Amino acid sequence: MAHDEFSLIRQWTRRSDGQEGDGLTVGIGDDAAVYTPAPDMEVVACCDAMVETVHFLKETMHPSDIGYKAVISNISDVAAMGGVARYALVSIAVSPSWSAEMTSQIYEGIYEACESYGVRVIGGDTVSAPDALHLSVTVLGEVEKGRALRRSQAKAGQLVFVTGYVGSSAAGLHLLLEQKKTGAAFPSQYQALVDAHQRPAAQVAAGRILLASGACAALNDVSDGLASELWEIAEASGVELSIDASQIPIRQELSTYAEQIGYDPLAWAFYGGEDYQLVGTADASRIDMLAEQFAAAGIPFALIGRVESSGNGTAVSCTRAGRQMPLPKAGFNHFGRRE
């Protein structure tokens, strides 16, 4: 890295707690960071990239939102293993159309998310890009040895749950794209949907309850739409899932907006993305206990279906208005482009 960029990174990271101490032996500013992993814990590692025009537009995301969301999507992946995020490495490629101020706002968002979830930025790389801004974040976390919650452990007879509203982020993106098209601000009643898109939350507390309970079998985070995540669990576990559409948690604002524009709310729920809720399966006999723990923690917990041993040959089916239909396997893409 050239010196001018190195100085900029130093400036942006100076206020961080990426410096030594509390298990971090070597922080930002050397060839690599070094930390002492917690005893009896395993290392959890994941990496997510966000690319301008593919995952966000300047018109739909404030620079700080971009940084915030890039961190959250990774913390969410750690939460989906039942773990806790600890450290982040940030790789950013900045094009000339991004001013130093806008770039520093991306870092503001990165640090805001990190501070909210107890994550320390310990390294990364800052380079030039010819055009689109690219942001790739790696998050390192920890989980109790041998306890990580995998997507492959669903068993017949278990129930399928989700930890909160789905579809909100995609509906929020729709509102923002309409605003971009028409130039008129989106109605303020839909702020919660836009917030869900720009400032999502990672369900770390939910993941910890699920891991501690011993009742959770399979777990995924909802980053590519509920349908895609259910398919991943079904395929990885070799089971079939039957989902009851009427039980899927959908925000009232989403239903209202969908009705207003003549759209199917379930399309957002199943094929929207970036909700970062957790979806999984748990033993039926221990669902009441789990529901109580979630209620005590003030976290939504909705039962949306069950795991079947075998059946109609469809990995995921959905019952809606009394009719059971296969739920097509498809993921989310932001702007109609495959990703």
Add this chain to the structure above:
Amino acid sequence: MAHDEFSLIRQWTRRSDGQEGDGLTVGIGDDAAVYTPAPDMEVVACCDAMVETVHFLKETMHPSDIGYKAVISNISDVAAMGGVARYALVSIAVSPSWSAEMTSQIYEGIYEACESYGVRVIGGDTVSAPDALHLSVTVLGEVEKGRALRRSQAKAGQLVFVTGYVGSSAAGLHLLLEQKKTGAAFPSQYQALVDAHQRPAAQVAAGRILLASGACAALNDVSDGLASELWEIAEASGVELSIDASQIPIRQELSTYAEQIGYDPLAWAFYGGEDYQLVGTADASRIDMLAEQFAAAGIPFALIGRVESSGNGTAVSCTRAGRQMPLPKAGFNHFGRRE
């Protein structure tokens, strides 16, 4: 990630040893990877990005070279801490101008480098890019607790060493850019320089000797040019370094090519980049022991200067043909653009 891309990654990563076993609890294919860190070791983490048109051109690097080098640059960072690389996460953003075959060749190079250095690919992200290809690799390694070699530990009286030829990669890039400009293949006598640019090596064995010896104080890898790395050591350690230009290891081919085109070989040595040698300082009293260990391992070890307590107020100075001059602080950039 959408399903089609996920399938592609599955295909590219199937042959890898990114699957479970040997300390890896959860491999590729879940929300995050999970592994058990080795006892009494700390985690070493680093991240480097490579961007098309900024760090490489299709005309100067075969796709497999791009993947190979992105991994090496990270393994080199781990080596510069005295550590050993263990796992990699690969974030790649591919634009439409890159065919599936070319993209798979990038992965071939990634796996080739990983296999050569005992590194397992345990995760990542594959997304679309509108134009330039971006590759960001995170490598996780390990180092004995409290033993990591930092750049900030140089002390007056120590000697400055480097583990092998510097400047070769930049000279190789020059040859490739000439070839691109003229259309004529570079002379085969310079193959070693081009190899140094396209297929660099990481000095893991050297780093391990240096750490085990207990004699090494400060250490950096030469990724941004020898001058830049010396400056980083001097500034981080609060010392001054005086370098003897005549002792810097330069390939005969580099000298020959430099003479042919009327270029200063030392400019490549000091201000070229991506040599991935290790440069550091060690106690003068133990230099002979170190030199013997390097000789026994068949690894070059050149003494190029010494650490001064204080002096002329210049962090790094260089003596050449009997004249001592300040060595300007500047980094490497590939194509004349700041990075």
